[in-house]
Amino acid sequence: MKQYFKYLAILALGIVSCEPEFDNPVNEAGAYSNGEADFSRYVALGNSLTAGYADNALYITGQENSYPNILVQQFEKTQDVEEFAIPYMNDNAGGLLLGGTQITSNRLVLAVDASDNPSPQVYTGMQATTEVGNILQGPFNNMGIPGAKSYHLVAPGYGNVQGVAVGTANPYFVRFASSPETTVLADALAQNPTFFSLWIGNNDVLGYATSGGTGEFQLNNLDPSTYGENDITDPNAFAGVYAQMVQALSASASGGVLINIPDVAAVPFFNTIPNNRLELDAETAANLTGYFQAVSQVFAGGLIQQGVPAEQAQALASQYAITFSEGPNRFLIDVEPSDSNPLGFRQMTPDEKLLLTIDRAALAQGYGAVSLSPQVMQILGALQQGQTPTQEEANALFGAVNGIDDADALDEAELANVRQATAAYNDAIEATAVANNLGYVDARELLNQLAEGGIAFDAGIITSEFVTGGAFSLDGIHLTPRGNAVMANEIIEVINTTYNAQVPKVNPGTYGTVTLSNEVE
Amino acid sequence: MKKILFLGLFGLMAAVTYAGGYRVSLQGQRSLAMGHTGVAVVNNAELAFFNPAGLVYLENKLNIAAGASAVFSSVKYQNSEFGLSSQTNSAVGTPFYAYGSYRINDWLTLGLAAYTPYGSSVEWPTDWSGSHLVNNIDLQAIYIQALASVKISDKLSVGGGPIYVNGSVNFNRNLSRTLTDIEGNRANVTVDASGVNAFGWSASAMYNATEDLRFGINYRSEIMVEAEGGDADFENIPNSPLTPFEDTQFDASLPLPAELSVGVSYELLDKWLFAFDYNRTFWDVYKSLDLDFAKPAIPDSQNPRNYENSSTYRFGLQYLANQTVTLRVGYYFDESPVQSGYFAPETPRNDAHGFTGGLSLNLNDRFSIDASFLYNRYEEVNESYAPDPSDFPNYDGVPFEGTYKTSAFIPGLGVTYKL
Numbered sequence: 001m002k003q004y005f006k007y008l009a010i011l012a013l014g015i016v017s018c019e020p021e022f023d024n025p026v027n028e029a030g031a032y033s034n035g036e037a038d039f040s041r042y043v044a045l046g047n048s049l050t051a052g053y054a055d056n057a058l059y060i061t062g063q064e065n066s067y068p069n070i071l072v073q074q075f076e077k078t079q080d081v082e083e084f085a086i087p088y089m090n091d092n093a094g095g096l097l098l099g100g101t102q103i104t105s106n107r108l109v110l111a112v113d114a115s116d117n118p119s120p121q122v123y124t125g126m127q128a129t130t131e132v133g134n135i136l137q138g139p140f141n142n143m144g145i146p147g148a149k150s151y152h153l154v155a156p157g158y159g160n161v162q163g164v165a166v167g168t169a170n171p172y173f174v175r176f177a178s179s180p181e182t183t184v185l186a187d188a189l190a191q192n193p194t195f196f197s198l199w200i201g202n203n204d205v206l207g208y209a210t211s212g213g214t215g216e217f218q219l220n221n222l223d224p225s226t227y228g229e230n231d232i233t234d235p236n237a238f239a240g241v242y243a244q245m246v247q248a249l250s251a252s253a254s255g256g257v258l259i260n261i262p263d264v265a266a267v268p269f270f271n272t273i274p275n276n277r278l279e280l281d282a283e284t285a286a287n288l289t290g291y292f293q294a295v296s297q298v299f300a301g302g303l304i305q306q307g308v309p310a311e312q313a314q315a316l317a318s319q320y321a322i323t324f325s326e327g328p329n330r331f332l333i334d335v336e337p338s339d340s341n342p343l344g345f346r347q348m349t350p351d352e353k354l355l356l357t358i359d360r361a362a363l364a365q366g367y368g369a370v371s372l373s374p375q376v377m378q379i380l381g382a383l384q385q386g387q388t389p390t391q392e393e394a395n396a397l398f399g400a401v402n403g404i405d406d407a408d409a410l411d412e413a414e415l416a417n418v419r420q421a422t423a424a425y426n427d428a429i430e431a432t433a434v435a436n437n438l439g440y441v442d443a444r445e446l447l448n449q450l451a452e453g454g455i456a457f458d459a460g461i462i463t464s465e466f467v468t469g470g471a472f473s474l475d476g477i478h479l480t481p482r483g484n485a486v487m488a489n490e491i492i493e494v495i496n497t498t499y500n501a502q503v504p505k506v507n508p509g510t511y512g513t514v515t516l517s518n519e520v521e
Numbered sequence: 522m523k524k525i526l527f528l529g530l531f532g533l534m535a536a537v538t539y540a541g542g543y544r545v546s547l548q549g550q551r552s553l554a555m556g557h558t559g560v561a562v563v564n565n566a567e568l569a570f571f572n573p574a575g576l577v578y579l580e581n582k583l584n585i586a587a588g589a590s591a592v593f594s595s596v597k598y599q600n601s602e603f604g605l606s607s608q609t610n611s612a613v614g615t616p617f618y619a620y621g622s623y624r625i626n627d628w629l630t631l632g633l634a635a636y637t638p639y640g641s642s643v644e645w646p647t648d649w650s651g652s653h654l655v656n657n658i659d660l661q662a663i664y665i666q667a668l669a670s671v672k673i674s675d676k677l678s679v680g681g682g683p684i685y686v687n688g689s690v691n692f693n694r695n696l697s698r699t700l701t702d703i704e705g706n707r708a709n710v711t712v713d714a715s716g717v718n719a720f721g722w723s724a725s726a727m728y729n730a731t732e733d734l735r736f737g738i739n740y741r742s743e744i745m746v747e748a749e750g751g752d753a754d755f756e757n758i759p760n761s762p763l764t765p766f767e768d769t770q771f772d773a774s775l776p777l778p779a780e781l782s783v784g785v786s787y788e789l790l791d792k793w794l795f796a797f798d799y800n801r802t803f804w805d806v807y808k809s810l811d812l813d814f815a816k817p818a819i820p821d822s823q824n825p826r827n828y829e830n831s832s833t834y835r836f837g838l839q840y841l842a843n844q845t846v847t848l849r850v851g852y853y854f855d856e857s858p859v860q861s862g863y864f865a866p867e868t869p870r871n872d873a874h875g876f877t878g879g880l881s882l883n884l885n886d887r888f889s890i891d892a893s894f895l896y897n898r899y900e901e902v903n904e905s906y907a908p909d910p911s912d913f914p915n916y917d918g919v920p921f922e923g924t925y926k927t928s929a930f931i932p933g934l935g936v937t938y939k940l
Contacts, residue, residue: 019597019608019928020595020597020899021597021926022599022924022926023901024601027599027604031604032604060704061701061704061705064705074604092703092704109703110761110763111761112763116762116763118763123703459919482699504601504602504603505603506603509699510699511699512699512700515703518761519760
């Protein structure tokens with residue numbers, strides 16, 4: 001009788017070990033393919049976009065959701081890969097300490113005020129705890145260095161803590177540089193990557209753009225050591241250093257992808273504050289129109305007094321007879337006074353950009369318009385009665401214009417510089433990709449798509465709309481986890497085509513967007 | 522004594538879904554070994570569940586049957602578009618039954634029954650790709666029933682009685698696919714309610730057409746388990762007025778649906794017994810699992826189910842090998858109440874083929890040991906959870922798609938005692 005139970009027990013154990021099995025299990029070898037690429041040791045080079053920087057800071061969950069880390073998790077479904085080491089920050093507050101003093105601010109979070117209006121605020125729920133001087137033991141596969149420009153990746157001493165204060169080193173690289181004098185490229189090459197990605201050059205124009213074009217376009221200056229922080233790198237200097245890096249990286253790797261530079265016009269940092277937000281009621285519009293008529297007349301009168309022929313004087317002064325209408329009007333912007341615009345202001349043109357960082361409260365209080373003080377109103381009244389203003393009164397009248405500062409806007413000339421440089425960089429990147437048989441990822445096109453209509457996913461459409469669009473973090477420049485997922489999918493598509501691989505994509509809907517918190521000051 | 526030992530071995534109870542929906546058809550080892558047939562079989566005290574009307578035809582004055590099963594069940598999920606895969610790691614469930622009947626006189630037998638016809642225990646890896654639908658669920662219900670079986674004639678009897686149910690549920694899921702706190706921990710909610718009571722009934726009839734041919738019918742009523750004031754525990758919620766989730770109470774109701782069984786058995790040459798049962802389970806009461814949270818700021822949770830009535834077809838065969846050994850085999854086809862587009866990973870069930878077998882060993886005139894096993898075979902199925910917005914306008918989740926494959930193996934042991 002005991003025999004029966006024994007058989008029953010054996011039968012039971014035999015069938016219990018029968019797990020459910022799929023016909024084509026996705027978690028077993030052969031489900032996907034790495035094609036001609038070898039992802040076993042993947043190294044990602046780049047700047048903040050590669051590091052997973054978001055919300056104006058680098059923090060752990062952002063690093064986890066960087067596109068390189070998303071990619072490697074998909075690579076792992078095609079072959080065995082080595083651990084993808086990331087130089088993790090110490091916390092999710094973001095913010096760096098140098099010798100105990102905080103040198104970069106905490107991350108932004110989406111907070112709401114008492115009347116439920118959301119806005120990005122600096123997170124204060126915990127202290128920043130990442131000390132730059134605590135050097136991490138590498139090597140690290142994610143070599144994205146926030147703030148790095150093309151030529152920084154080959155600059156010795158870029159990871160030397162002594163250089164942080166004087167601006168020759170980058171605190172993010174200091175944290176994991178193998179030695180103070182090494183370069184980013186050298187540390188990458190030392191790992192003998194079997195596959196690499198390179199997304200560099202954004203900051204070569206972005207520093208200029210986010211400063212409102214206050215730097216110089218260093219066209220034909222091939223010596224980056226003479227550049228200022230907000231300057232645009234010469235396209236030839238960029239192309240030279242770029243080709244040099246890619247040649248070195250592709251010498252031993254099975255392959256790689258080169259990612260081009262998006263148009264600054266596609267990111268919310270330059271598109272969220274419209275330049276026509278001067279909302280006027282009928283009376284104020286009429287007052288402003290009257291004011292500028294007065295300005296134009298007084299200015300013409302002054303010129304004629306100085307002996308300028310009346311016709312010429314009126315032609316020059318007519319640019320100041322700006323008219324306003326009820327509803328939205330474009331702001332006024334200050335420009336360098338010149339012979340063609342002696343008063344140094346004009347109305348913004350439709351394409352010109354205001355930066356996300358502009359003081360919005362000031363805009364509501366007359367910044368970008370005119371301060372119609374009682375004194376100015378008095379002068380206007382006197383003018384209407386036919387009085388001729390004194391020089392002092394004329395100056396007070398002209399001085400009432402409170403135009404947008406250069407640092408808060410990208411004007412047409414500045415935009416042209418940025419576009420010219422970006423186009424030249426992208427030509428160089430594409431040519432380098434072709435010359436080295438590498439994948440070429442058109443991030444510019446991808447971000448334009450996000451800005452113009454968006455990209456569909458299983459829960460709607462991802463757009464570059466600030467806060468609500470899902471692609472961009474609260475700094476308006478860097479991607480959210482969902483934005484990184486979209487980027488990773490684009491890269492996967494290029495890899496699959498270039499290397500005849502079958503790397504599965506990710507579902508952007510399972511990646512988050514902006515982080516909510518009211519732990520702010 | 523051995524009965525107590527066996528029950529002790531299997532512990533108390535944790536039922537696992539392996540049949541359609543959260544119905545757990547393991548209400549007797551002898552019946553289960555024959556494909557869980559029994560509405561027209563007079564065998565032992567398992568009749569208390571299958572057809573109380575038949576109790577009055579048992580030969581002995583006192584009849585006891587008790588037992589338990591060990592449910593080894595696993596579900597795999599995968600999505601080939603994104604290369605996702607997960608597998609449940611569910612605890613071994615041990616549904617049980619205990620039945621007794623006592624003949625008062627020639628026409629009346631009284632009985633008492635305890636059994637666990639509904640339950641579910643599914644545990645996915647925390648934060649897996651379907652975690653916004655379920656991380657884990659543990660649903661238990663113990664039925665306790667008083668029975669009367671009345672002989673109207675040698676050919677016809679009726680039976681039935683009131684049912685008391687004691688149930689509990691514990692369910693955890695993430696609030697969405699992406700919401701986290703500042704540290705990246707997924708926001709989730711656990712709802713827990715225990716000691717929930719409800720009442721129902723069953724009624725049955727048996728007709729012995731000839732000495733060898735019997736017919737049976739049994740109906741068990743729907744029982745609505747109303748959880749009131751259960752605990753809802755929200756974790757990892759961002760510190761923001763935009764996410765006003767905080768610990769609170771909830772109300773919810775879960776139907777344990779009615780079931781109608783009809784069947785026939787035929788005895789051949791005194792050694793062979795053939796049985797066929799047809800079950801109809803009235804799942805269409807289960808439209809949606811709605812959680813109503815006490816705090817008004819917290820949006821109520823709607824979880825569409827849209828189950829439909831389902832049928833099960835059962836076949837069993839018994840062979841009396843000798844005085845000591847009785848052998849049994851069976852097969853059933855179990856239709857899932859889960860409809861296409863409502864395939865939630867909480868009860869990821871498609872149609873099942875059940876293959877059963879077992880034996881009884883008569884240790885003496887009074888005491889026998891009943892053993893059974895059940896192997897459930899499921900087809901691999903491509904399915905989605907994507908409730909129809911025209912039916913469930915308040916449900917705002919996105920489709921969750923993938924391929925599922927389930928396996929279940931359930932050995933069981935029981936005892937029969939008669940005096």
